[in-house]
Amino acid sequence: MSLLEFRCRLRYPSGFLLDAAFKTDSQVTALFGPSGSGKTTILSMIAGLRKPEEGFIQIGEHVLDDTSTRLSVPPEGRHIGYVFQQHLLFPHLTIRDNLLYGWRRRRAAANSVDPERVIGVLDLAGLLDRQPATLSGGQRQRVALARALLCVPQLLLLDEPLSSLDDALKDEVLTYIEQILMEWRIPTLYVTHNAGEARRMCKWVIRLDHGRVEAVGDTRLIL
């Protein structure tokens, strides 16, 4: 049984066809490809925010989608932490309430992640009573990471988490991500179109183009 198995097909009204299949057992897997290759669509499907026309998604022993049996677990039942390209913090909530949004809803499983520890690792203690609009880009992305981590995910989806940051901040946030992955060892799918970033973060890579998987393997060999 693989850590993650994905076999899905979806045609957009624009004509774009995603028809991708892959398995991975690596703790951190890069989903690599140019813009428009279908990376974000794959993450949306895994998170349950977009339904495949045909397909099968399984994380560990949990089947999330199986169109042959009409099984589709709703997003709130998937236990997936999703960090979007833009931070997408809730603008009407304080940083504390943003961080605890998922944690409060998954309290039964929440013992495994200690909010104090996450806040400490990501240096967020001084920001808790502030509003998202008052934070810098790097701080917002750290909050988004912590928020996803605190919903106790069985899989972490990072959708180009550095794309909205300038170069100086990229390295800082990347270091925080490395710390998180090392400490909590959550299986992660890391979307990027930057080969250097993929090589630094991931041992395994799935290369996509035009909605299809072009190659799967060791990052150093494929990129």
Added chain:
Amino acid sequence: MSQTFLGLAAADWQALWLSVRISAAAIAISLPFGIALGWLLARKVFPGKAAVETIVALPLVLPPVVTGLLLLYALGPRSAVGSALESTSGLQIAFTWKAAVLAVAVVGFPLLVRAIRVAFEGVDPRLYQVARSLGAARFDAFRSVSLPLARHGVIAGVVLAFARGLGEFGATMMFASIRPETTTLAIQIYVLHNQPGDVSEARMWRVVIASVVLAFASLVLSEYFARRGRQHELA
């Protein structure tokens, strides 16, 4: 009739207070439907959407008298629904304060839905998806993220529909008629206008001024909330 507070007679204050209560009751009834429909029109694509939009907007362009007449034919004592209601539960709607509430709710509904729809359109739909991915079920995500972010627009719509309700006349006249329990501000002006004598005319003008002040204040309030909603959106 002796004058009371701010130059308005007791009966005029009563009419004003009745208008406020009827308008508030109409908002209370229509707000849940307005929010549901506003959200649906802002977020979903479904067959017949254009028809729903047209039907919702219809009271905005129909003469209010026609709206009242249609309500009377749909829910009046001689209609199937009206007579069934009366025979089963003894409930009579037409020619009571309940008819005035319904008339005000129907006439103000397009304004309410339109403002709420615009408010929801201004909220980034991805925030709802983030909430779902963080473990919130559909209604939870709507209640904790989409609705609070649209709140300024929702309040603006409520104030606007409330103000429209305060001035409602045609539909109320047709469906609720002129009775003590249905004499709202607009109907009181009509009654005073049809009473002979200088005293009635002076009273009428005081009520007119009161209604203009109320309408003006409501519009200012509605615009204030709409502007706050837009600022929130930009932030």
